[in-house]
Amino acid sequence: MLPKLVVTATGAGAGTLGIFCTISRELGEEFSLDQLCVGGGQDLGIDGLAVIVNGNLVTSTEEVDDLYDANRYIEARFVFVQTKAGRGFNAKEIGDFLWGVGEFFDDDSRAVVNDAIAQYREIQARVYEHSAHFRRGKPAIALYYVTTGRWLPDPNLTHRIESGRRQLEGTNLFDGKDVKFHPVDADELYKLYQFTKNTISAEFTFPQRVPMPEMEGVKEAYLGVLPAIEYLQLVVDESGMIRKSLFYDNVRDFQSYNPVNQGIQKTLRDSTARGRFAVLNNGVTIVAKALRATGNKIFIDDYQIVNGCQTTHVLYDELEALTAGADDVLVPVRVICTTDENVTNAIITATNRQTEVREEDLHALSTFQRKLETYFASFDSPYIKLYYERRSRQYASVPEVNRSRIITPSTQIRAFASMFLDQPYRASRHFATLLKQRGTRIFSEDHQLEPYYASALAAYKLEVLFRNQTLTSEYKPARYVLMMILRYLLAGSQMPPLTANAMKTYTQPIIETLCNEQAAIQALRRCIAIIDDVTASIPEGRLDRDTVRSQEYTALAQEKVIACL
Secondary structure, eight states: OOOOOOBOSSSTTOBHHHHHHHHHHHHOSOOOSTTTBOOSSSSTTOSEEEEEETTEEEOSHHHHHHHHHHHSOBOEEEEEEEEOSSSSOOHHHHHHHHHHHHHHHOTTOOOOOOHHHHHHHHHHHHHHHTGGGBSSSSOEEEEEEEOSSOOOOOHHHHHHHHHHHHHHHTTTSSOGGGEEEEEEOHHHHHHHHHHHHSOOEEEEEOOSEEEOOOBTTBSEEEEEEEEHHHHHTTTBOTTSOBOGGGGTTSSSOOOOSOHHHHHHHHHHHSTTGGGGHHHHSOOEEEEEEEEEEETTEEEEEEEEEEEOHHHHHHHHHTHHHHHHSOSOOEEEEEEEEOOOHHHHHHHHHHHHTTSOOOHHHHHIIIIIHHHHHHHHHTOOTTSOOOEEOOSTTTTTTOTTSOGGGEEOHHHHHHHHHHHHSSOHHHHHHOHHHHHTTBTTTBSOTTOOSHHHHHHHHHHHHHHHHHHTTSSOGGGGGGHHHHHHHHHHHHHOSOOOOTTSTHHHHHHHHHHHHHTSHHHHHHHHHHHHHHHHHHHHHSSSOSOOHHHHTSHHHHHHHHHHHHHHO
């Protein structure tokens, strides 16, 4: 049975579970629903909306630009969700949903929309401004219509869906094959919900393998080759998208078509050389928490591709040619089963040293992240226990872990940079610039751990207070500035070095206050009073996302809070 649907006031019949489950299928990592629920009047019949660029959820135009600057390409996917509390599929309501999506992409639309929809229309416009840099053709679009009834297709429904699909294809904004409508009934919703609770597993045929010798810390390991098509089934989801979360433990994302990746592509496109791919390529390394071998088949659970990210992405780009051609491309594969994090980190470090990887990337991935995970787990009452999700979906199969208390690396980076580096403007607008600071100013090996917990705690507490409306939602755009102000108010402006033992004493007032409900509310209301003062002093005199995300606004907030000390 499904758990009781948590219904919010984001629109008539809008269920957060439906939005969460469908977008989880597309994204494959933890995220906050806060900015994805767009219903509530003037919403074009859309309850949930996500824009995924280069595997990342984006909520601002600046993030689109940052991802292009970092990767030099754009690969975009739009996800729309309509949820209905009724127990059936209604052709008119489906038609209204499809019409609304069409209006979302229509530059000449005169439909009045709410602020959330307007913001996402700006994001989609920015995506298409980068059309010359689309890596895999035009963006894809996924449409989910969710009810708790049962899907029994009839000619009227299928005709209405196909008519809407064709209209979207006719805009020439998408590749026809990438406009997909998904009817989600109670059974399908249950499956999607189970997906969010379980780790990723796969079964594949691996006949050309040899067992590796016994070694300490490794339960089982095999070395062999897999046909490229068989291997890609491990990394591509049901919608045909590459599972970015499988590469979480890999130290680098896809580096676009640098000389090395151009060489891999050239080999695959050469009718003679492709047959030698297995001896020309270093292959991939898969680390799984569980493995079961039965005959020629291998079952793996909770697995990661820890080396071979570049090879995998080039193979994925060549998928159509690989499918159409002879199955002569073999990929060298190592499958290792271990639950020992030290062994996993040693494998990551050793295999990735074969390519040009920054030392700080390796440290940030292996040592510091593990320390942070352990440190978060050490807190008990009266402190608030948070869970640092070092690996994507790490806590998916742990029912006792409250999802709202999971802190992802991206949340941690934004919170830490806002509170302790005085960079709230980068947390909300230029996240890619923060990623470049990993291993140096963020996640440095010699940093004290207390500032990370304190800033994560601030992010968690703000999310809770906004959700239960203790703090009004108008201040959500200023959440990162609020974190910075909170640090000044509670700990003072004279911050010791992040590496100093004195940082433990410095952060204690922040942690103690945030773990006390009433004290936290009082402190944050003082922060909001400063936000009001800053907003009143600027020419526009209003608090909106564009104003609050500027470096000038951050500087004004610093001046105001220091004057209060």
